[in-house]
Amino acid sequence: MEKKPFFGRVLLTAGIMLSGVSLLTCCCSSEPSIDMPTEVKAYYEKDFVSADEKDAFSAYFDLSNGIIEAYKTNAGAEQLMKQTVNRLTSGENCTVYSMADDQIETLDLKQTALYNKIVDASSYQRQMAPIEKTLSQIVAESKSSLLVTDFEEYTPDKRIQHASFAAPYFQKWLQAGKDITFFVFNYKEGKVDKHLYFVVFDNKQHNLLKLVRESMGGSIPNGEFTLSPDAYSCTTEYPSATKGGNYHMADGMLDIVTNVNEDGTGNCYTNYGEGERVEYYPIGDVWQNILANAKGAAEEGNDPVFTDLWRNLFFDFSCQDSYIIKKLDVRVTNVQKDFDSFLANKLFATDKEAYFAQYESEELLPEHKGTAPIAEIKDMFVLDQDLFDETFQATAGKKTELGVKFSTNFTGTPVGAEDTDLLRIDVVIAESEPNLSPRLEELFSFNGNNNLKDAIAVTLQNSNPRGTIIYTYFVKLAE
Incomplete structure (x- = not known):
């Protein structure tokens, strides 16, 4: 597939090689026409019911x-x-x-x-x-x-x-x-x-x-x-507030694999704050080059040796009152068309004149009225299962590290996406089972009455979180 050029950020081969990795540098353009970090967050939140935050x-x-x-x-x-x-x-x-x-x-x-x-x-x-x-x-x-x-x-x-x-x-x-x-x-x-x-x-x-x-x-x-089907808290251990879980050299400064924009201004990496389970990564190269960079950074001599595209994300899975997590998975989708539809619909609702001017239409176009098709991309990313298993066992689930890495089947060309498309990478619960242990009887039955124990057991069986998303990365080639 032809690699499309992108504008606004110039990538220069610096002529420096680190164990086979070409070090790329970047300069940043003026403010992008679309505030991607803000719009990505709004797009992510459209599928959630806002919780009542009032202290009443x-x-x-x-x-x-x-x-x-x-x-x-x-x-x-x-x-x-x-x-x-x-x-x-x-x-x-x-x-x-x-x-x-x-x-x-x-x-x-x-x-x-x-x-x-x-x-x-x-x-x-x-x-x-x-x-x-x-x-x-x-x-x-x-x-x-x-x-x-x-x-x-x-x-x-x-x-x-x-x-x-x-x-x-x-x-x-x-x-x-x-x-x-x-x-x-x-x-x-x-x-x-x-x-x-x-x-x-x-x-x-x-x-x-x-x-x-x-x-x-x-x-x-x-x-x-x-x-609860989601009794799991998460934390991150990133180099700084403006840097994410992508690969960095030992000094925490250089990302020689994905070259994410981490300058803290404009269309840059965004972690939306404590308690939020979503991040935005504007990457600085096409996927074929990123795959090559990853292979080079995985060679001995790099500090540290590359293992995962994203890591240093930790979940506390120790509270298993309700469910026992058996397996996690990574699901990748191309959401570019749906994101474009979302932006157009939002523009129509807030500024019809701007919408008419941009799309040369005096009414909402059919492709902007609902959700556009979302294609799943196979064989691109997987969960680092070894990292998950090792940290889960070592900490009894209290500090389980999640890592996302390339699938061994990935060739550098996403099947079903262009290099410039917005990708959504979700960590999902693949397998979980209700914890129907004798503890339910101990806590919720007495005097021959099992109504509360049975109510909790029924709730657990009917509210299994299998397939639900616990963390999301949005990734797009920076423009």
Whole structure:
């Protein structure tokens, strides 16, 4: 395939050879006509539902009879309840509710007054906390919430509900890209062993979860469980804020393989910040030359010897409460046409005159109305499985390094893409299985009632993250 020229960045062969690698230098043009880092981020985010980032919470307290015994017999539960009440109600951003007599009622109380009501035995003269109604309200409002209950739901004829009634609500919360954390406290009601649950329904910012954790102090739960298809945090160890996970020489300065623009201005490498799982790499050469550079840099004598196009990305896979990750994979797609369609559609929505001038059309063209075809590119990149296995084993999953390297089948010509096309490289979960260990029974069953254990098991089976994306690189020849 003919290698198309690109403009705006001039590549000069410097005449320096490092174990067979030609060192390329670049100079940068003026600001590009398209702010690629910004537009790539907007394109990436269009497929996600934005999480509620407001620091507004709800708190629901089960005041049905018997719950008071949890605070009497487990000092940790009583302490956490007191501290969370104080923290949550110290401002105006938390709405508090009581649950009893099949009713959800607003409690217009704060701090000490609320704490006194919750620990007052006279507050627990009623029955039938409406747990399912509360779950429905939490999911409908989509607001981070704390639910304190024993999960004993009653049917209208006052029989304990044994069905897994919570499963649909758990699944809807997870499907919205959020997660649920259970803090479990053991207690006795008479001679019966029971559990009290502090359940945190939160978004990925985890502001409520952080608040609850900070409230614990010396209060140690008898168990903790994270219900989530994505309970994995990630970090990077890159040379600097303006440099990425691409190959660099030992001094951290030179990228002699892909020659990514890392000058920190204009159309340059962009890491979008802590918690973001997407990066943009404007590469400085065509793929055939990059493959040759990689082979040269892999020779002995280079410092370091080249192994991967991208690495120094670390995931903490140690939290396997919900799922056991068995295998990751790399999926490569050519998104150039879809990206162009996205930009045109956005321009039409924001500046029709500019759209008319650029496309000589007074209406949105058919190819700009929806998503353009996205072609998968085979045999270009693969996960560095050895790196994954070694670091997973060495750190018990806590600091597992991900690396992306060329497929041994790649010849330098992407099948289904031009050198100038925008490529999306996704690290995806290839194999995962629900963790249905005996721990579910230990934490979520008591007094012959398995409704909560069954609800969590059903949720795990129906929300398997297999095929989901955990990290994304966008790569394009710089212009």
